Amino acid sequence: MKKTMNASVHETLEIARSLKELPRERAPRSLLPAVLQKVGLGDTYWRIDSAVGEIYVAHSRAGISMVSRARSTREFEKAFESRFGRPIASDRTRPPANVKALVAGRLRGKDANLRFDLRDLSEFERAVLRKALEIPPGEVRPYSWIAREIGHPDAVRATGSALAKNPVPLLIPCHRVVRTDGHLGNYSLGGPRNKRRLLEAEGAQPATLEKLAASGVRYFGNEAGRYFCFPTCGGIDSLLRENRVIFSSQREALAAGFKPCADCRPAAVA
Amino acid sequence: MTEPAPPIHPVAGRPEPDGLGSDQELVRRILTGEESLFAPLVRRYQARVVAHVARMVGSREDALDLAQEIFLKVFQALERYNPEYKFSTWLFRIAGNAAIDHLRKRRPRTVPLEIPDPESRTGVSAVEHESPGLDPFGRLRNVQRGEAISKAIAELPLEFRELITLRHFGGLSYEEIARLKNMPLGTVKNKLFRARVVLKERLAGELS
Structure with a gap:
């Protein structure tokens, strides 16, 4: 009896070892996005026409997370995945009116009552972007204004960096922040030319501003x-x-x- | 406020490879508003849940559908998770219930006779394997052996099948299984032992 028992123990250990040696299985790539969609946490995007061409607006339940231009939906999806490490799918619903009004520059950001998903940013960066939301269409403010308003009057350069990292340009209107000397400064959504185009479309008259600043x-x-x-x-x-x-x-x-x-x-x- | 920190991983203290802290920590943050952390939590367990459920229900395809339902239930019930226990215990209890539910609903149409087909690559054997570094023959042996084992597991009685797959595909410890099944630890060990004896008999000759 004892002998057979020992043999049995040995054999079952062998089974356990065989089970352990089985190759590890992977879940298919499609499972996680399907789960996230199901629980309402999936990221999706709209394509919306704007003054600087078609833009992609990514959003999840947490809020709007990314705005960017891309040559194709595939390019945008890849850019999103590499930035946030999670998949994204196209949203078949129409974008809500407040998003469209913001894109069109008809609405001040803080009046649109939108939630933004800015969790990857620092507290300082979020403060800069929240302040930029207060600038109405047709108006501009200098970088130093934002720095002073958020209680860091000496952090003008850091304010510029925070605006440059804005993940949701256009909706958080970093294009309405310019240099005190009248230069428009750079713009993440297609460079200074698009910044000028957006300000013109909103009626801020960038050419006049530059002339005033120069004099x-x-x-x-x-x-x-x-x-x-x-x-x-x-x-x-x-x-x-x-x-x-x-x-x-x-x-x-x-x-x-x-x-x-x-x-x-x-x-x-x- | 300060509860004693429970073990965070089967291997005590080992940090999670995603660098995001313990399961309990993730759950706590999800419940306090950082819902996007549900994605890494799913990532940690999706492969093991699918592997476990696929062997419970005998179909990888069904297992993928079930896994979606299981993670949805987990998300909806997250507030009821008691962080004094390991997250995996709770998760695999939900997974096991979903699998058994599925088997119960499906039973009428699985009773029809199935003619064993040695060429068949369907069902649990058609899984995506990750076995880098194996030569082609090694891989073939591995696949054949994997299929033989899968088949033998699929033919185990449900209780044995669940224990074997919890241990070997879900990666749960004896203690976790005991808690999950509300069984004394000795009973779990004993049943797993008997399950392996049955497997051994059925696999005689396959594993040489």
Whole structure:
């Protein structure tokens, strides 16, 4: 009895070893995307026409995660997978109205009430992008404005880097942030030419802004109201010429007794 | 607040290859809003769940459908997971229930006689194997042996089949299986031993 038992133990160990030596099986690549779709966590994308051509807008339940241009759906899907490490599929539903309005530059980002999926970014980067959402279409702000508004007035360069990393350009309008000297600066969604095109489409008149900046104009003052603004505040033509005073620096405006505008906040309000 | 940290992996303390912390940690973060972490959690277990379920139900195709249902159930029930226990125990209990449900529903149409066909590559034998570094003959031997074992497992009584696949394809420890099946540890060991004896008998001559 004992002997057969021992033989049996030995044999079953052999079975266990054979089972262990079986090749490992893989789950097919299609399983994970199918699961994520099922639980409502799948990423999908829309293709939407914009002022800079067709763009791809990726989103999941967490929010909008990526906006980019691509030559084909395949190219976009590959770019998404390599950036986020998860698959993405085409969304057959129509994009919602607030997304389309944002893409068309008809809506201020913070009014669109959209959720963005910015979890890969740092707290500082998220603060920069949230601030950029406040700039209305047709207006621009300098990088230094964002840095000051988020409480890091010395971090102008870091602000520029954060905007350059914006995963959702157009929807978070980093194109509305320009250099103080009037240069438009770079743009991730197709370079400075597209930045100019977008600003023109929104009515910000980049050519006029550049001319003003070149001649040293940084702010418009309102003679009647005794306040001063960025030139695009409320739209570049909103200030009547007869009321308009020109300033080349905050100090000059403040010394002349003008207060910073409460809407565009060209200087810290004391 | 500070619960004692449970073992995070069958091999205690071994970090997860995806660098994302323990299963419990992932579940906690998913439940507090980081739902996208469900993807890495599925990635950790999808191969083992499919392998286990495929052998439980005898069809890889059905197993792939079932795996989707299983992970959906897991996601929906995640709040009910008790992190004092290992995640794999909980997951494989859900997987096992789904497989048994499936077998119960399907039973009427599996009763018809199946003529054993030695050429057949369908069912559980048609799995995607990952066996790098094997020469062609080695691979062939491996496939043949794999098929023989798969067939023998598929013919085991359900209880033995589940225990064998939990251990060898689900990668669960004896202790986890005992907890999952609400069986004393000794019973699990004993049943696994008997299951292997049956396998050995059926495979006599195949494994030389």
